[in-house]
Amino acid sequence: MRHTLAVLVENNPGVLARVAGLFSRRGYNIDSLSVGRTERPDVSRMTIVVEGDQSVLEQVTKQLHKLVDVIKISDITPEEYVDRELVMLKVNADPARRGEIMQIADVFRARIVDLGRKTVTIECTGDEGKINAFEESLRHYGIKELVRTGKIAMLRGHKATSLEEKRDED
Amino acid sequence: MELTAAQGLIRCLELEGVDVLFGYPGGANLPVYDALHESKIIKHILVRHEQGAVHAADAYARVTGKVGVAIATSGPGATNLVTGIANAYMDSVPMVLITGQVSTSQVGTDAFQEVDITGITMPITKHNYLVKDAKKLPSIIKKAFHIAASGRPGPVLIDLPKDVASEIIKFDYPKEVSLRGYKPIYTGHKAKIKEAAELMMKAKRPVIYAGGGVLSSHATAELRELAEILTAPVTNTFMGLSSFPGNHPLFLGMLGLHGTRYANMAVTNCDLLISLGARFGDRVTGKIESFAPNATIIHVDIDPAEIGKNVRVDVPIVGDVKSVIHDMLSHLKKKDRSDWLEEVQNWKKQYPLIYSREGKLKPQAVIQKLSEYSKGDVIVATDVGQHQMWVAQYFSFMNPGSLISSGGLGTMGFGLPAAIGAQLGLPDKRVILVTGDGSLQMTIQELATAVDQKLPLKIFVLNNSTLGMVRQLQEFYTDKRYMAVHFDFVPDFAMIAKAYSIEGYTITSEEELDKLLPEIMENDKAVVVNCIVDSNVNVSPMVLAGKGIIEAIDC
Structure with missing residues (x-):
């Protein structure tokens, strides 16, 4: 089963290497990992999608907790949450087929962000299922390049996975 | 108070109660050694190889309950610590390692003696720091000692670039630490x-x-x-x-x-x-x-x-x-x-532990005699291999913390430097090292450190001219096709002792050991006892790979 973890970490150099290194050396499979800053400059947030049964998840969580730079881990999988991913694709598009492609983009509420002589570049956001479907519908035109951000997620309603404690230096 | 960061570092160590420091100097830690020169509290033990420093600090920590501290220069100095750091990590020993680093402007340029030691030690430390801002050094040291000693203990490394070490800081050592991502639980539910x-x-x-x-x-x-x-x-x-x-x-x-x-x-x-x-x-x-x-x-x-x-x-x-x-x-x-x-x-x-005493001197007999003679009132350091298991089986330990050995990592070469660290931590205790001819040769250079420091270590080499544990594995797992387990040449360890200006003995029988033990144990200098033992003895019982522990065989 796949789990989505929201992990708050110190915004220190090397923290990504610590987390990534932990996953690789202990043989855990990361489906995706995205990291960025949060409402607090000293805290970064990682959204990690990890594949494994309950015992794997338990070990992942416990081992992550052992990292001094990891502040808080929330497994949001069983909760109500919103998740999004951004994809950018560069698709082969002769002038003749551009119309079709733009229609597909419309269906997915995607946006054309660049045009080349023989290509269009499209961005699309959504949950994983939508992004997969979008990718699939463009595949037969020939995808020259594709990049996905990995999933980010947030709990619905007033619930939050942020910190309440007071801040600490380094 | 204004100090260089390096002087601040030494001051912090003093405030943490560090009185013995194991290390080896070099270019990148020049400022630190210069600051160490001024300390009246810290005794610096100059080892012969950085691995010696880290194992000695490890054993010092084990016997004293304090945080062991070792220091090395950048590059090869730092990489020579790696085995010892992994060893301490596996055995949960509290340590702080301080490495020199090339100046910040040179970091990342493959400068002379540059190595990314924080990257290298990430999986084998509880935490590590690269100090980029001299002002933060005192709080980093405070945190390092706290992390090393609390919760499940372990090693913490601080990498200190040379230019940062020379910066002037206003010295203020924090009294408390707060780490929001690190809160060990002590009280059970x-x-x-x-x-x-x-x-x-x-x-x-x-x-x-x-x-x-x-x-x-x-x-x-x-x-x-x-x-x-x-x-x-x-x-x-x-x-x-x-x-x-x-x-x-x-x-x-x-x-x-x-x-x-x-x-x-x-x-x-x-x-x-x-x-x-x-x-x-x-x-x-x-x-x-x-x-x-x-x-x-x-x-x-x-x-x-x-x-x-x-x-x-x-x-x-x-x-x-x-x-x-x-x-x-x-x-x-x-x-x-x-x-x-x-x-x-x-x-x-x-089903008692048994072994045959017929023929050549049996290694187990040496351990048993040491146990009986000392009544367990000694610190026993060991290396890794068959002798280590025989110590576990045949030495009767009476006092908490009296066995100092590499358990998790199984580091051959741990023994001698560990015995040095243990003796420095407990100067009034008798420290015995039980080692093998393979293990001892991995860090034998530290004999010089032991002699230098006038440590009365009693070193018993169970010498079978063989890498006995591997030989035993090959006997069972590769059908007695012995490969690279017999030494064609083994030095005369008693002669080596003499070269280091200490007493060396060679014994080949239980009677000789009985006769010489009082003299050996009372000697106030280090002694090497080269025990020529039967090379065909296995550690028994033995559970073969994939079997349950109830299925042990006698061998």
Whole structure:
């Protein structure tokens, strides 16, 4: 089963290497990992999608907790949450087929962000299922390049996975 | 007070109570050594190789309960620490390592003697720091000592670039540390402790399985009280040895792949396994499905990640072993279990540790004689290999913390520097090193450090001209096709001792050992005793790969 973890970490150099290194050396499979800053400059947030049964998840969580730079881990999988991913694709598009492609983009509420002589570049956001479907519908035109951000997620309603404690230096 | 960061560093170490520091100087740590020159409190021990420094600091920490500190320069100095850091990480030893680094402007340029030591040691430290801002150095050191010594102890590395070390800072050492991502739990969950205590009272055949955590939490008195109140036999992991008196009627010795048969039988037949500060490592469990198959398992550990990692656990208790046992005792009443005890005693009688004393001097006999002669009132450092297992089997430990050995990593070459660190930590104790001809040659250069420091180490080399443990493995696993396990040339260790200006003996029989032991043990200088032993002896019993611990063979 796949789990989505929201992990708050110190915004220190090397923290990504610590987390990534932990996953690789202990043989855990990361489906995706995205990291960025949060409402607090000293805290970064990682959204990690990890594949494994309950015992794997338990070990992942416990081992992550052992990292001094990891502040808080929330497994949001069983909760109500919103998740999004951004994809950018560069698709082969002769002038003749551009119309079709733009229609597909419309269906997915995607946006054309660049045009080349023989290509269009499209961005699309959504949950994983939508992004997969979008990718699939463009595949037969020939995808020259594709990049996905990995999933980010947030709990619905007033619930939050942020910190309440007071801040600490380094 | 204005100081250079390097002077600040030394001041911080003094404030942390560091009085002995093991190290080796170089270019990138020049400012640190210059600052060390001014310290009247810290004694610097100059080793002959950085690996010696880190193992010595490790053993110093084990015997004193303080944080061990080792220092090295950048590049090769730092990489030479790596084995020792991994060793301390595996055995949960509190240490702070300080490495020099090239100047910040040169970091990342493949400068002379530059290596990314924080990157290299990330998987083998509890945490590490690259100091980029001199102002933060005092708080980093405070945190490093706190992290190293608290919770499940371990090594922390601080990498200090040369230019940062020379910066002037306003010195202010923080009194407290706050790390929001690091909050070890010491007190066990009340309800779980009660549940465990109820199980202990109900159990018919309980066994206590005690590991290194009992020693690091100083819970040996509590362990004994628990065992006696429950009338539960106690078995030790290798790391747990010396946490329970070797001559106690409830003691079963070590369990696992080279454990006693009676310990393995007790564990296999128990209905309640009480694991205290142990981690169900593969050397202990053998085939995991056959390990304590009928037992309810209580697992007490300060590291939550150890619980449920290797075996299913019925009652998990995260906390400090000492505190947890203390809380447990209030729920317990004296319990007599004569039937169970009798059964265990019968196994002890039926399946004792045995070896043949015929022919050449047997390595086990040397250990037994050392145990008898010293009555266990010594610190025993060992290296890694067959001799180490024979120490575990045949030395009767009487005092907590009296075995200093590399358990998790199995580092050959640990012994001699560890003996040095132990002796410096406990100058009034007799320190014995039991080593092999293979292990000793890995860090033999540290004899110079021992002589330099006038340490009266008693070094017993069980010399079989063989890498005995690997030979034994090849006997069983590669059909006696012995490859690269016999040394064609072994130096004369007694002569080597003489070259280092200390006494060297060569002995070939038990009689010689009996005769010379008083003279050897009373010598106030270091002594090397080259014991020429039978090279065809195996560590027995032995559990073959993939087998359960009950299926041990005699070999």
